[in-house]
Amino acid sequence: EPEVTQTPSHQVTQMGQEVILRCVPISNHLYFYWYRQILGQKVEFLVSFYNNEISEKSEIFDDQFSVERPDGSNFTLKIRSTKLEDSAMYFCATSTGATGELFFGEGSRLTVL
Amino acid sequence: ILNVEQSPQSLHVQEGDSTNFTCSFPSSNFYALHWYRWETAKSPEALFVMTLNGDEKKKGRISATLNTKEGYSYLYIKGSQPEDSATYLCASRPSGSARQLTFGSGTQLTVLP
Numbered sequence: 001e002p003e004v005t006q007t008p009s010h011q012v013t014q015m016g017q018e019v020i021l022r023c024v025p026i027s028n029h030l031y032f033y034w035y036r037q038i039l040g041q042k043v044e045f046l047v048s049f050y051n052n053e054i055s056e057k058s059e060i061f062d063d064q065f066s067v068e069r070p071d072g073s074n075f076t077l078k079i080r081s082t083k084l085e086d087s088a089m090y091f092c093a094t095s096t097g098a099t100g101e102l103f104f105g106e107g108s109r110l111t112v113l
Numbered sequence: 114i115l116n117v118e119q120s121p122q123s124l125h126v127q128e129g130d131s132t133n134f135t136c137s138f139p140s141s142n143f144y145a146l147h148w149y150r151w152e153t154a155k156s157p158e159a160l161f162v163m164t165l166n167g168d169e170k171k172k173g174r175i176s177a178t179l180n181t182k183e184g185y186s187y188l189y190i191k192g193s194q195p196e197d198s199a200t201y202l203c204a205s206r207p208s209g210s211a212r213q214l215t216f217g218s219g220t221q222l223t224v225l226p
Contacts, residue, residue, distance in 0.1 A: 004156070035216075043157075043202065043216040056213055091156070099145060099206060101159035102214070 002026040006092050006105035014113055016081050021108045023075045023092030031095045032075045033102065034067065036060075036088040043091070049075065050098070082112045115139055117205050119217035126193050127225050133189045134220040136203030140184035144208040148177055148188055151200045151219070160188075160201075193224040 005024045013019050025032055034046040047057040049067055066078045075094075079086055089109050093102040117138045126132050138146065145164045149157040161170040166181040174191045190197055200221045204214040 042218050043204075045213045045215070048213065058213070101147060101162050102149075102157075103159070104149075104156040106154070106156045 002103075004092055004094055004103050004105035006090075006108050008108055009106070010109045010111070012111045012113065013082055015084055019079045019082055019086075019110060021077045021079075021090050021092075021110070023077075023094075023105055024073060025075055025092070025094040026103055029094035029096050029103070031055075031098060032067075032069070033093040033095075034077045035091045035093060035104075037091070037107075038085075038088045046077075046090075079110075082110075084112050086110060087112045115205055115207060115215035117203060117215050117217040119201075119203055119220050121220060122218065123221040123223070125223045125225060128193060128195060130193050130224075131189065131191045132193055132222065133187050134201060134222075136186045136188070136205075136217055138184050138186070138203070138205035138215075138217075139207075140181055142207045142209060143181050143184070143205065145206040146179055146181075146186050147204040147206070147214060148186070149202040149204065151202055153199075157202060188220075190222070193222075195224045195226050198222055198224045 007022045032049040037043045045058050047061045048055045064080045069075045089107045091107045092105045095102050120135050147162050148160040151157040161177045163179040168179040176189045179186045200219040202219045204216040
């Protein structure tokens with residue numbers, strides 16, 4: 001069964017460092033998302049991406065965050081200068097349509113020291 | 114910002130018991146309600162997407178109902194099995210916002226053999 005894959009599964013970084021999280025979507029899916037879950041809190045929406053551009057973003061997704069799909073396969077989330085409060089599990093998700101069910105990856109755990 | 118609430122937060126049942134959980138969401142500007150099953154160390158997996166008031170959906174021993182007028186959904190598990198142990202997440206999608214899901218905190222179910 002097709003699945004969304006994410007790398008790395010766990011990354012530890014120093015505050016202020018740049019981090020890139022990678023996602024390989026399911027091949028015929030057109031909509032891509034990043035969500036995150038800070039330990040003990042709800043899963044939160046960060047950004048959605050369609051047709052090679054951001055279609056919606058939350059207030060969490062500030063100038064320190066960016067997304068791109070540079071090679072038509074990987075969908076990446078970049079955090080330019082990490083803060084302690086960026087420590088979370090980051091989930092990539094994809095869907096075939098704008099409003100259908102999401103297919104999630106297993107997540108990338110980011111720990112900022 | 115939507116407020117999606119789930120209860121109970123956690124639940125322990127004996128194998129063979131039937132159980133149910135609640136998800137409440139704002140009834141105004143409603144578009145769809147999603148249920149996801151999330152096993153530890155795996156990715157959240159879609160169970161149901163419901164849009165119409167009175168919708169009932171079923172997948173094996175798991176079923177869900179939707180009341181959009183009062184803003185709640187119930188998830189039922191009949192004859193719980195240890196493999197049903199997981200966190201069950203609901204998420205609401207409002208109208209006018211094509212992609213952003215707002216998640217509840219989840220109900221953590223443990224089925225004891």
